Amino acid sequence: MARYLITGGCGFIGLHLTAALLQAGHSATVLDDLSSGNPAKLPAAARLEEGCVTDAGTLARLAEGVDGVIHLAAIASIAAAEANPERAHAVNAGGAANAVAAATRSRIPLVLISSAAVYGDAGPGAVSEAYPCRPLSAYGADKLQGEQYALKAAENGLSATIVRPFNVYGPGQDASSPYAGVISRFIAAALSGDPLRVNGDGSQSRDFIYIDDLVRLLIAAISQPRPGAVIVNGCTGIATSVRELALKIRHLCGGDIRIEPGPGRSSGVAHSLGDPRRAAEQFGFRAEVALADGLQRTLAWQRGTDLQ
Ligand SMILES: NC(=O)c1ccc[n+]([C@@H]2O[C@H](COP(=O)([O-])OP(=O)(O)OC[C@H]3O[C@@H](n4cnc5c(N)ncnc54)[C@H](O)[C@@H]3O)[C@@H](O)[C@H]2O)c1
Numbered sequence: 655m656a657r658y659l660i661t662g663g664c665g666f667i668g669l670h671l672t673a674a675l676l677q678a679g680h681s682a683t684v685l686d687d688l689s690s691g692n693p694a695k696l697p698a699a700a701r702l703e704e705g706c707v708t709d710a711g712t713l714a715r716l717a718e719g720v721d722g723v724i725h726l727a728a729i730a731s732i733a734a735a736e737a738n739p740e741r742a743h744a745v746n747a748g749g750a751a752n753a754v755a756a757a758t759r760s761r762i763p764l765v766l767i768s769s770a771a772v773y774g775d776a777g778p779g780a781v782s783e784a785y786p787c788r789p790l791s792a793y794g795a796d797k798l799q800g801e802q803y804a805l806k807a808a809e810n811g812l813s814a815t816i817v818r819p820f821n822v823y824g825p826g827q828d829a830s831s832p833y834a835g836v837i838s839r840f841i842a843a844a845l846s847g848d849p850l851r852v853n854g855d856g857s858q859s860r861d862f863i864y865i866d867d868l869v870r871l872l873i874a875a876i877s878q879p880r881p882g883a884v885i886v887n888g889c890t891g892i893a894t895s896v897r898e899l900a901l902k903i904r905h906l907c908g909g910d911i912r913i914e915p916g917p918g919r920s921s922g923v924a925h926s927l928g929d930p931r932r933a934a935e936q937f938g939f940r941a942e943v944a945l946a947d948g949l950q951r952t953l954a955w956q957r958g959t960d961l962q
Pocket of ligand 1: 727730745
């Protein structure tokens with residue numbers, strides 16, 4: 655049994671991760687400022703510390719009593735970060751710097767959650783971790799800066815795994831947020847009988863990874879720390895166009911759901927597809943949940959009938 659500190663543990667990924675760590679017999683301390691997270695959903699066995707990752711002292715104190723840190727806390731969408739760039743920079747880059755410093759000081763491993771947004775628009779092929787990073791958003795640039803703090807500290811003894819998740823989806827993702835991901839938005843629209851709005855011609859594609867798969871990767875990473883730093887994609891290696899996604903969701907939901915053109919999107923990334931090989935080599939990780947199954951589980955949850 656190990657003790658872990660999870661920043662952002664009241665958010666979508668953090669709640670699943672915390673529950674899975676507790677389930678596996680570990681103990682979990684969560685640091686969250688509750689700016690978007692929901693403490694009511696945190697398992698009772700987790701200890702919640704309400705605070706901000708921009709507070710280096712709090713992070714350092716909490717890291718003293720644990721065996722590893724998983725740093726998830728962020729202003730977690732490109733659009734949300736654009737709405738308040740100064741705050742987003744302080745949280746996304748500054749919070750990562752503080753998590754790196756806390757783990758380094760306590761000599762414990764760190765799993766730092768970055769993002770596929772660091773790649774920018776890499777074209778339709780699968781991007782490996784060696785692909786040059788040219789983020790198109792301030793969010794992606796801040797995530798890349800966070801990675802650089804970890805890489806630098808790893809030269810001086812920190813064990814750091816940097817995970818770059820692609821598009822994570824699943825039960826618990828907030829469809830009512832203005833920053834909701836495309837899957838939860840489409841399912842919410844379909845369940846309300848509204849049209850599914852597909853931006854552009856719908857050929858833009860994404861690598862959708864189911865939440866349970868990503869959580870398995872994060873747990874593998876924190877429980878098998880490597881000397882120095884390793885960067886891995888959190889992805890499936892399978893691209894799905896947004897139009898294909900809309901058709902799948904219409905099929906699953908049944909009924910007479912219209913698919914309509916939407917207003918377009920500003921992030922500029924036409925294709926986002928990860929190469930999953932390094933995560934397989936390093937941690938024996940492979941995504942297991944097929945999109946059709948993951949969509950079914952997400953739909954069941956959004957319908958209010960969680961089948962999990
Ligand atoms: N969901 C995805 O598809 C995806 C893809 C790539 C990367 N990520 C990254 O994964 C991480 C988690 O994303 P998520 O989808 O669970 O987002 P989320 O918004 O659901 O969760 C983020 C959590 O961090 C907390 N938080 C925000 N600012 C904080 C601060 N200053 N101090 C302490 N806590 C703070 C929020 O209250 C929330 O509980 C983020 O780093 C995000 O950038 C997510």
